[in-house]
Amino acid sequence: MSLLGFSDENKDMDSWVFMCFLLLVGWWCWWFFVKEKKKIEKKCQAIIPKGNLGWPFLGETLEFIACGYTSQPVTFMDKRKSLYGKVFKTHILGTPIIVSTDPEVNKVVLQNHGNVFIPAYPKTVRDLLGEFSILQMNGNLHKKLHALIGGFLRSPQFKSRITKDIENAVKLTLSSWQDLDIILVQEETKKITFQVLVKVLMSVGPGHDLEFLKKEFEEFIKALICLPVKFPGTRLYKSLKAREKLLKMVKKIVEERKIAMERSDDKGNIKDTVDLLLRDYGETNEKQSLPLDSICDNIVEMMIPGEETVPMAMTLAVKFLSDCPVALKQIIEENMELKRQKTESGDDYDWADYMFVRFTQNVISETLRMANIINGVWRKALKDVEIKGNLIPQGWCVLASFTSVHMDKENYENPFHFDPWRWEKTGAAVNNNCFTPFGGGQRLCPGLELSRLEISIFLHHLVTTYQWAAEKDNIIYFPTVKMSRKLPIKVKSCRNSTTTNDDDD
Numbered sequence: 001m002s003l004l005g006f007s008d009e010n011k012d013m014d015s016w017v018f019m020c021f022l023l024l025v026g027w028w029c030w031w032f033f034v035k036e037k038k039k040i041e042k043k044c045q046a047i048i049p050k051g052n053l054g055w056p057f058l059g060e061t062l063e064f065i066a067c068g069y070t071s072q073p074v075t076f077m078d079k080r081k082s083l084y085g086k087v088f089k090t091h092i093l094g095t096p097i098i099v100s101t102d103p104e105v106n107k108v109v110l111q112n113h114g115n116v117f118i119p120a121y122p123k124t125v126r127d128l129l130g131e132f133s134i135l136q137m138n139g140n141l142h143k144k145l146h147a148l149i150g151g152f153l154r155s156p157q158f159k160s161r162i163t164k165d166i167e168n169a170v171k172l173t174l175s176s177w178q179d180l181d182i183i184l185v186q187e188e189t190k191k192i193t194f195q196v197l198v199k200v201l202m203s204v205g206p207g208h209d210l211e212f213l214k215k216e217f218e219e220f221i222k223a224l225i226c227l228p229v230k231f232p233g234t235r236l237y238k239s240l241k242a243r244e245k246l247l248k249m250v251k252k253i254v255e256e257r258k259i260a261m262e263r264s265d266d267k268g269n270i271k272d273t274v275d276l277l278l279r280d281y282g283e284t285n286e287k288q289s290l291p292l293d294s295i296c297d298n299i300v301e302m303m304i305p306g307e308e309t310v311p312m313a314m315t316l317a318v319k320f321l322s323d324c325p326v327a328l329k330q331i332i333e334e335n336m337e338l339k340r341q342k343t344e345s346g347d348d349y350d351w352a353d354y355m356f357v358r359f360t361q362n363v364i365s366e367t368l369r370m371a372n373i374i375n376g377v378w379r380k381a382l383k384d385v386e387i388k389g390n391l392i393p394q395g396w397c398v399l400a401s402f403t404s405v406h407m408d409k410e411n412y413e414n415p416f417h418f419d420p421w422r423w424e425k426t427g428a429a430v431n432n433n434c435f436t437p438f439g440g441g442q443r444l445c446p447g448l449e450l451s452r453l454e455i456s457i458f459l460h461h462l463v464t465t466y467q468w469a470a471e472k473d474n475i476i477y478f479p480t481v482k483m484s485r486k487l488p489i490k491v492k493s494c495r496n497s498t499t500t501n502d503d504d505d
């Protein structure tokens with residue numbers, strides 16, 4: 001009995017253990033089910049954004065281009081934003097694409113944590129920039145090159161040195177205006193910025209080589225946005241030929257510099273970008289370093305801002321100031337004061353003198369906000385990405401639109417009004433999601449400070465040297481931002497004068 005009793009007790013124990021085990025398994029199944037359900041629900045919540053893919057093949061390209069030719073290209077985005085929300089899908093320029101007009105979504109795309117996005121440029125651009133282009137690089141090599149170039153261009157030593165070169169280029173160009181009846185600002189500013197950039201990149205000064213580079217570069221850049229047809233006589237073909245000539249000359253310069261460097265074993269100051277990249281080439285082993293061809297590709301692609309972005313920012317600053325006499329008066333007063341101080345002290349201008357003229361910097365910020373020279377960036381998703389409930393499926397392109405954010409009244413009061421004073425309150429912080437003329441995150445433009453410095457120096461000498469009257473002209477936004485008549489102006493010298501344009505009127 002006692003044995004029986006013992007075995008009965010054992011049986012009870014067994015059934016308890018079994019019951020507990022069942023409960024545990026049940027609880028675990030329930031927990032697992034709830035967790036998975038939450039995961040599935042979350043995945044289902046992220047949906048491909050709403051929108052219209054338009055006509056087969058054409059998509060909504062015609063409307064997109066038509067809006068680009070109006071004074072408010074942002075209407076294409078605005079219309080869809082009001083129909084589908086801040087993130088929508090469309091089909092433009094041959095690609096189905098998700099467009100983001102949301103600053104927070106744009107921030108995630110630009111930061112690119114986990115490297116889920118890669119740049120996505122049209123085939124013509126990829127062909128022209130070459131296989132080693134920084135704009136097409138990814139991963140560690142990109143990180144390294146970006147840091148190298150950014151560190152060099154941002155360093156105070158570089159800015160100190162380049163200030164004199166910029167001043168010389170600006171003064172040379174401005175002095176040639178005295179004899180001209182009409183000045184086309186868009187053309188004249190290119191002379192300044194191309195010369196400066198070629199100096200920054202390869203230390204090539206004015207002369208035959210610079211002229212050759214400028215001529216071939218102008219031919220090369222024409223095909224940046226064109227039909228992808230490549231046989232003799234086509235635009236793309238001619239531009240690729242110009243690229244070959246450019247590369248030949250750049251390669252000669254790079255090779256000569258490399259030989260000179262090896263001979264002298266010079267470890268002194270880095271004077272330009274070729275020096276910077278070659279030094280890296282020499283210091284690391286072959287596997288980690290940039291091949292010579294890559295250095296040449298990078299040098300050629302970095303000439304683009306000298307011909308496109310910086311001169312356009314200068315031109316548009318002149319345009320907006322011409323249309324806003326109050327701002328013009330204030331920028332003249334500020335710069336006349338700086339000039340007076342410098343004349344009295346007898347000191348040379350330092351880069352910081354130009355960078356810390358407050359109102360001038362506000363004019364530059366407002367110009368960059370309204371001009372949207374780079375209207376947004378294109379990326380491709382390497383895997384499904386969810387941002388703020390929007391699913392960007394693997395293989396899709398996403399356009400982070402800067403124009404939409406810059407011209408949204410949620411972000412800027414009266415966004416179509418040129419108002420440099422708005423920056424007095426906010427400042428133009430680099431980490432401001434709503435102000436991204438230079439992009440952001442991993443690919444934040446390394447030429448940001450150099451651009452601001454060049455524009456500041458140009459504006460300082462322009463407003464303290466001349467008074468001007470601009471003829472009527474319009475901004476065109478497609479395929480790139482341009483003035484339809486290259487902004488013709490007539491100038492009158494105001495040297496040694498303290499009167500302003502406004503006073504003169």
Ligand code: HEM
Nearest residue numbers: 134146302305309310313374377437438439443445447451
């Ligand atoms: C007003 C003038 C300029 C504007 C508006 C501008 C704008 C931009 C933007 C938006 C990007 C980001 C592209 C992307 O994320 O795909 C970029 C990248 C870049 N910019 Fe600029 N830029 C200007 C001037 C310059 C100058 C003067 C240089 C100097 C050489 C420069 C060199 C570069 C380079 C090398 C990159 C590629 C960075 C990378 O992918 O890591 N830019 N720029």
